[in-house]
Amino acid sequence: MHGSAWKRSRSYLAALAMISTLVAMLGLASGCARDYVSGQPTLVMISEEEEVALGKKYDEQIVAEYGVYDDPELSAYVEELGQSLAAVSQRSHLDYHFRVLDDGVVNAFALPGGYIYMPRGILAFFNSEDELVGVLGHETAHVVARHSAEQMSQRVLFTGFGLTDRLAARFPVIGGLATAPINLGLLKYSRDQESESDRLGVEYATRTGHDAHAMADFFKTLGTMSAQADHEIPTYMSSHPHPEDRYERVNQLTDEWQAKLGVSLEPSDPTDYLKRIDGIVYGPDPRLGFVDDNVFYHPALAFQFPVPKDWKLANSATRVLTVVSDEKALVQMTLADEATATKAASAFLAGEDLDLIARREDRVNRLTVVELESVHTDGRTRTMVLSRFVEHGGKVLAFNALAGERDYPARRVQVVQAPVVATWPL
Numbered sequence: 001m002h003g004s005a006w007k008r009s010r011s012y013l014a015a016l017a018m019i020s021t022l023v024a025m026l027g028l029a030s031g032c033a034r035d036y037v038s039g040q041p042t043l044v045m046i047s048e049e050e051e052v053a054l055g056k057k058y059d060e061q062i063v064a065e066y067g068v069y070d071d072p073e074l075s076a077y078v079e080e081l082g083q084s085l086a087a088v089s090q091r092s093h094l095d096y097h098f099r100v101l102d103d104g105v106v107n108a109f110a111l112p113g114g115y116i117y118m119p120r121g122i123l124a125f126f127n128s129e130d131e132l133v134g135v136l137g138h139e140t141a142h143v144v145a146r147h148s149a150e151q152m153s154q155r156v157l158f159t160g161f162g163l164t165d166r167l168a169a170r171f172p173v174i175g176g177l178a179t180a181p182i183n184l185g186l187l188k189y190s191r192d193q194e195s196e197s198d199r200l201g202v203e204y205a206t207r208t209g210h211d212a213h214a215m216a217d218f219f220k221t222l223g224t225m226s227a228q229a230d231h232e233i234p235t236y237m238s239s240h241p242h243p244e245d246r247y248e249r250v251n252q253l254t255d256e257w258q259a260k261l262g263v264s265l266e267p268s269d270p271t272d273y274l275k276r277i278d279g280i281v282y283g284p285d286p287r288l289g290f291v292d293d294n295v296f297y298h299p300a301l302a303f304q305f306p307v308p309k310d311w312k313l314a315n316s317a318t319r320v321l322t323v324v325s326d327e328k329a330l331v332q333m334t335l336a337d338e339a340t341a342t343k344a345a346s347a348f349l350a351g352e353d354l355d356l357i358a359r360r361e362d363r364v365n366r367l368t369v370v371e372l373e374s375v376h377t378d379g380r381t382r383t384m385v386l387s388r389f390v391e392h393g394g395k396v397l398a399f400n401a402l403a404g405e406r407d408y409p410a411r412r413v414q415v416v417q418a419p420v421v422a423t424w425p426l
């Protein structure tokens, strides 16, 4: 979570509305669109305007969720390189946005309509401008070839969401929470689409005077990394072609494109790039919260709360999500928009489709706490929601614990335990 740049937490149901919009758009879309690479008609069912609108909508979510990394110079540099690649692409008329996200993941991704994301994690991982350009070119190509638009047309946008996807199915009441993109494995492309993006990425990099052999080297590095068992596999690899084949092919394509354009490009000087990323935050940013010995600490907002031993924790710019290992209960922490715990509790009840069972007001660790116990009914599924709104440091921390009605009695102890808030440092 961001201490400094808290965004207003959206209603849990806001993202559900967004999905409805998406489905409606897909339903209304008709006619045949053009493939910008081949010029042939394609199966993409949405128009370019709809594609751009869709990208813009998700972009707002992603920026709210992760935050833009606070380094304007680095951002401007990535933007400039990205724009030069987009300008030599087959779809240069689009309005492109290249964003550096405040996330430590070694990943990059693109949304329809011209939105491309480079988390700081992958920027820290590159060794040269050529490597950065290779990946920027590859992601730009996904936009140019409308790969994500194709995926959306097939309504598989949410594949790859993993944990939050499953939670959405289990806890319909928290649609917004569960469908917001908490992990960056946004879209899964086919191998053909990946190959096409490699080919186009090499073309764009070469046209802007960058040696795309570096792109091959980068994929090789990632391959080596993912082969190390003790190292977390970078998500960038998960949906991409086999690293060995890819290395050969990208090198070959680079030779072909340099021959075609009659150029022989030298690798860029690594020291220039390394100077630009000097001091970049590597891995999770501890200022935004960290877990130590089963306690989550948020230094910027000066609070802490216990995280039960077998619970998983996902921390982003707008929330902290903790999930029990069997995924039958979760606790989400956000900042409420309201000034007092009482107002926050009322707003929460008014904003969600919940039946109130009990309401308590208390003082815990000298903090004012309003606790609600409520239930959400969706057909036969009943989800119990235990909420705590805690006044602390002029803000209201909102904890919402969810469990299915059947699981709730057994989980209640854990669920109740989790949102006990103490200030930090004590």
Ligand SMILES: [Zn+2]
Pocket: 138, 142, 189, 194, 197, 240
């Ligand atoms: Zn790709």
